[in-house]
Amino acid sequence: MERSAPPSAPDLTTGSGAPAIVERPLEQALGHEIRQLRRRHDMTVNELATAAGISSGMLSKIENGQISPSLATLQMLAVALSVPITALFSSFEERRDCSFVKAGQGVPIERRGTKIGHLYELLGHVSSSDVIVEPYLITLKEEAEAYVSFQHAGMELIYMLSGELIYRHGGKSYHMRQGDTLLFDAGALHGPETLIERPCNYLSIIMYQR
Incomplete structure (x- = not known):
């Protein structure tokens, strides 16, 4: 007689019914931010690639987190998007805020x-x-x-x-x-x-x- 697998243990990491935080590797975080900035500027992949002096194929791989771009490439993308290079890392270095107020000090x-x-x-x-x-x-x-x-x-x-x-x-x-x-x-x-x-x-x- 075939036995059913035991139920999996509950996921205790969220502390609620909220979905777990998805931590992106650096390449995926960079790609996500570059894609968001490109769309915010209403630019196509070809338009941004041309402005940054790279191929559209390379840009697609960067946006999909498939390659790790050099600092020189990131600098060219930042210039083409009119943002500081640090802006490209904002999805990777997200702040996790916390606020503490002592009793009677609201x-x-x-x-x-x-x-x-x-x-x-x-x-x-x-x-x-x-x-x-x-x-x-x-x-x-x-x-x-x-x-x-x-x-x-x-x-x-x-x-x-x-x-x-x-x-x-x-x-x-x-x-x-x-x-x-x-x-x-x-x-x-x-x-x-x-x-x-x-x-x-x-x-x-x-x-x-x-």
Whole structure:
């Protein structure tokens, strides 16, 4: 009787359902960046090859990561693309940003809602990603008022730390206490509809494309 193969072990490298990072070798990273720059300049392979003084066949191999170009060739390509030679290595030397904020040292931010007793503290910032993530600690003081007209691009996650309120998103309302989480499309009108127990503290994490 034929036995089925045992299930493969789960991939534990991502820490989530997100796909794993694909690390490109230097040749592939160079080729990717040169192709992106060429397309940004609306140039064909033949046009860039001619401007750089190399054959179109060689350029195709460079863009596909099949050969390792010399520094002289890279310099000619950089000149033809009107960029510094270091720009060709940007895909290889990608930054992996990290932001650390000590307790009580978030940056106060003026946002809609600030004037009605909603205090915002920005808890971190990174600039190297195509996705912007804005983490805020929001405090609704004793004199805070309800406000359900927030609306912006992206997704938002709210995690209640203390207090109690009813939070409205679109046509639905959610009774939230300590430990409750709400994740929603921020394109719909949203905000705290009824403040039951003040002060309230909650994390608001807003995510949107750059």
